Amino acid sequence: xxxRSMLSRRAFLATMTTGFGIALLAACSAPPSPSxxxxxxxxxxxxxxxxxxxxxxxxxxxxxxxxQFLPESNDYLTESVKLAAQKGGFDVSVQLFTNxxxxxxxxxxxxxxxxxxxxxxxxxxxxxxNGYALEVQALYDEIGKSGGGWLDLADGxxxxxxxxxxxxxxxxxxxxxxxxxxxFAEAGVTLPFKTWDEMIAGFQKVNKPDQGFYAxxxxxxxxxxxxxxxxxxxxxxxxxxxxxxxxxxxxxQNIAGLKAYTDLLKNKMMPPGVVSQKASxxxxxxxxxxVAAVSNTGSIVLAMRKDNKELLANTYxxxxxxxxxxxxxxxxxxxxTLVINQKSANISEAMQIARMILSPERYPTQLEKAGxxxxxxxxxxxxxxxxxxxxxxxxxxxxxxxxTLASTADSGLSPIYDDxxxxxxxxxxxxxxxxxxSPEEAIKILADAAAAAKAKFKL
Amino acid sequence: MFAYLLLLPAGALILVLVxxxxxxxxxxxxxxxxxxxxxxxxxxxxxxxxxxxxAAFWQAFRNTVVFTTxxxxxxxxxxxxxxLVLNEALPFRGLWRSxxxxxxxxxxxxSVLVWKWMYNDVAGVLNYLVSGAHLSDHQILWLxxxxxxxxxxxxxxxxxxxxxxxxxxxxxxxxxPQELYDAAKVDGAGVWQRFRQVTWPSILPVVAVxxxxxxxxxxxxxxxxxxLTQCGPGNATNVLAxxxxxxxxxxxxxGKGVAVSVLMLPILVLLIVLLNRFIxxxxxxx
Numbered sequence: 001x002x003x004r005s006m007l008s009r010r011a012f013l014a015t016m017t018t019g020f021g022i023a024l025l026a027a028c029s030a031p032p033s034p035s036x037x038x039x040x041x042x043x044x045x046x047x048x049x050x051x052x053x054x055x056x057x058x059x060x061x062x063x064x065x066x067x068q069f070l071p072e073s074n075d076y077l078t079e080s081v082k083l084a085a086q087k088g089g090f091d092v093s094v095q096l097f098t099n100x101x102x103x104x105x106x107x108x109x110x111x112x113x114x115x116x117x118x119x120x121x122x123x124x125x126x127x128x129x130n131g132y133a134l135e136v137q138a139l140y141d142e143i144g145k146s147g148g149g150w151l152d153l154a155d156g157x158x159x160x161x162x163x164x165x166x167x168x169x170x171x172x173x174x175x176x177x178x179x180x181x182x183x184f185a186e187a188g189v190t191l192p193f194k195t196w197d198e199m200i201a202g203f204q205k206v207n208k209p210d211q212g213f214y215a216x217x218x219x220x221x222x223x224x225x226x227x228x229x230x231x232x233x234x235x236x237x238x239x240x241x242x243x244x245x246x247x248x249x250x251x252x253q254n255i256a257g258l259k260a261y262t263d264l265l266k267n268k269m270m271p272p273g274v275v276s277q278k279a280s281x282x283x284x285x286x287x288x289x290x291v292a293a294v295s296n297t298g299s300i301v302l303a304m305r306k307d308n309k310e311l312l313a314n315t316y317x318x319x320x321x322x323x324x325x326x327x328x329x330x331x332x333x334x335x336x337t338l339v340i341n342q343k344s345a346n347i348s349e350a351m352q353i354a355r356m357i358l359s360p361e362r363y364p365t366q367l368e369k370a371g372x373x374x375x376x377x378x379x380x381x382x383x384x385x386x387x388x389x390x391x392x393x394x395x396x397x398x399x400x401x402x403x404t405l406a407s408t409a410d411s412g413l414s415p416i417y418d419d420x421x422x423x424x425x426x427x428x429x430x431x432x433x434x435x436x437x438s439p440e441e442a443i444k445i446l447a448d449a450a451a452a453a454k455a456k457f458k459l
Numbered sequence: 460m461f462a463y464l465l466l467l468p469a470g471a472l473i474l475v476l477v478x479x480x481x482x483x484x485x486x487x488x489x490x491x492x493x494x495x496x497x498x499x500x501x502x503x504x505x506x507x508x509x510x511x512x513x514a515a516f517w518q519a520f521r522n523t524v525v526f527t528t529x530x531x532x533x534x535x536x537x538x539x540x541x542x543l544v545l546n547e548a549l550p551f552r553g554l555w556r557s558x559x560x561x562x563x564x565x566x567x568x569x570s571v572l573v574w575k576w577m578y579n580d581v582a583g584v585l586n587y588l589v590s591g592a593h594l595s596d597h598q599i600l601w602l603x604x605x606x607x608x609x610x611x612x613x614x615x616x617x618x619x620x621x622x623x624x625x626x627x628x629x630x631x632x633x634x635x636p637q638e639l640y641d642a643a644k645v646d647g648a649g650v651w652q653r654f655r656q657v658t659w660p661s662i663l664p665v666v667a668v669x670x671x672x673x674x675x676x677x678x679x680x681x682x683x684x685x686x687l688t689q690c691g692p693g694n695a696t697n698v699l700a701x702x703x704x705x706x707x708x709x710x711x712x713x714g715k716g717v718a719v720s721v722l723m724l725p726i727l728v729l730l731i732v733l734l735n736r737f738i739x740x741x742x743x744x745x
Contacts, residue, residue, distance in 0.1 A: 104708065107495055107708065110494070110495030111713075126495070129496075131497070212598075272580070272597075272598065272600055272603065273579075273598065273600060273603050274603075275600065275603040275604075275693075276600065276602045276603035276608075276691055284582075285581070288581065419711070422710060423705060423709065423710070426691070427694070430691060430692055430694070431693070433692075434605055434692045434693035435605075435693050456493065456711075456712070
């Protein structure tokens with residue numbers, strides 16, 4: 001009993017509250033400055049990556065990337081990075097993450113301030129927005145020269161709207177229209193489609209919804225929007241941004257493209273399940289023989305090369321015909337890029353890695369190892385036998401790639417675009433496809449999201 | 460004194476692992492904090508004002524209420540009925556009790572992915588069965604129709620969660636003295652009257668605690684909805700937990716995302732207070 005009276009419940013609670021208050025103050029106090037004024041180069045803070053090695057010790061470099069579809073492609077990329085380290089006399093750790101995991105890893109790394117020295121990413125604008133992307137114009141020029149010059153796509157995939165070169169492109173990942181030769185032939189339709197009207201008429205002829213067979217599968221979600229909804233807007237002459245990087249979304253052209261795309265569902269030319277399909281949805285629809293056409297990157301061709309050569313032989317590839325400019329075509333393309341951390345203590349080593357991956361000795365084999373998913377982004381490699389002798393690669397290289405535009409081609413890399421495609425494209429498409437709103441009403445959702453993103457990022 | 464000293468490590472742990480992150484999150488909700496950005500200016504209640512003026516927040520709130528009440532109500536009825544059946548002298552009773560526990564024992568990701576496949580409009584077994592039984596002449600969009608998607612995700616939550624109700628109610632049923640039933644029978648009570656006058660009052664505290672505990676978990680449930688629909692179609696299954704994630708992680712607005720979580724707190728606190736009250740009453744009763 002005497003012991004109990006030594007510390008009353010009130011005193012105990014007071015002690016705990018004091019401790020809690022101290023812990024709270026510690027948690028809420030300002031974090032230590034990451035840099036010491038004057039110690040870092042202009043525009044750069046102190047290193048945030050692995051600590052710089054002591055004098056004489058080998059440097060430790062961290063490389064992050066996204067896993068590709070083929071393991072041999074990942075292995076070859078890893079080998080290139082390690083080869084650069086071996087030649088440069090430094091150590092390197094290579095970490096490749098899955099498609100789903102990689103974007104989360106990137107934002108968490110930026111939030112924590114512990115980021116890789118060099119990363120292979122699809123979100124260079126985000127790295128730049130948070131102050132990590134090194135200006136790499138000289139490296140870009142040097143590598144481009146070694147490959148005979150960059151293709152046009154490279155520019156829009158690596159430069160901000162302010163003109164800062166923040167990334168080195170690694171590839172061209174074009175989207176293309178996959179068409180079933182047998183189904184269109186049965187319907188008396190000649191491929192390729194040369195005009196927009198020809199394409200829509202062909203879709204109508206081949207469409208048999210009562211038999212569970214549809215003309216086209218395009219997701220009514222954010223998934224694969226870059227290769228589906230966006231080229232429809234482009235086909236009608238629409239653009240999402242002007243040359244200064246300002247959103248230009250609510251325009252008659254973009255509305256017409258959105259209407260044409262969603263009308264395919266409304267007119268039962270798409271399977272009803274597209275309203276909830278994710279990225280692999282149209283791959284599955286195509287591979288299961290449910291549709292006559294899909295727009296996708298090389299992942300479907302890759303899958304058919306491996307498991308369904310018969311369907312591959314029955315597949316024709318082309319770009320979307322333009323409605324606004326008959327005789328021309330439109331197609332979107334993505335590009336993986338290398339971003340170097342400007343706060344890294346190992347910038348020189350990171351550059352050596354970039355040079356090695358994209359060197360004339362390594363890059364051609366890297367392209368081949370990636371199958372039909374990566375296409376050249378530099379001129380010298382367009383003539384590789386891999387891209388000129390294979391029927392499908394040749395079609396893509398010669399007739400599709402020349403029409404491709406980076407999704408941010410007009411504005412350059414922009415966090416507004418990155419922000420919009422997270423969910424606003426989904427909300428816009430769902431507004432028409434699920435909630436029955438008009439394209440005119442739905443386009444405002446995307447326009448409002450762009451305006452909000454512009455304010456959010458103070459652009 | 461010694462007893463308080465023994466409590467100190469646990470108390471400190473709770474403070475560091477729960478108290479500090481919670482207050483830090485609360486602090487964050489008053490800032491315009493973008494994920495990855497160093498600057499986070501103080502904006503007071505602007506995040507809350509924006510949310511309360513946003514139709515998407517209120518839709519998520521309504522969806523959360525529908526999801527929670529629909530799931531809990533169904534789990535309670537199903538769990539109670541099955542527990543009553545399993546409390547009887549059935550052949551292979553132990554086996555049945557084990558089988559009932561299976562959905563609860565399976566990893567969430569695995570079981571929900573199996574459900575996703577079953578719900579698939581093209582290749583799913585449900586549409587195969589519906590079409591085989593000539594119940595519909597078209598594919599049912601289990602996860603693609605805004606009117607069906609919510610019942611579909613509730614069904615999966617119920618399937619995963621009803622064994623918890625079964626096992627706890629069954630445990631409660633086994634504490635009801637047989638003498639009470641015997642006395643009721645002597646007084647001429649039928650099956651329904653015995654349930655109403657003996658069983659239900661006896662198991663009510665267990666049912667209440669189980670329901671409240673499950674309500675807290677269901678109110679916060681993220682994984683089932685995210686795996687099945689990712690809030691679609693047309694945000695028809697977007698609940699507060701998924702809204703928090705969508706705003707904070709893909710949307711990069713950490714402060715605003717945290718504000719959604721903070722707005723969920725009053726309901727959660729209410730549920731926790733009720734739960735504690737029931738537990739205290741039970742302890743007093745015991």
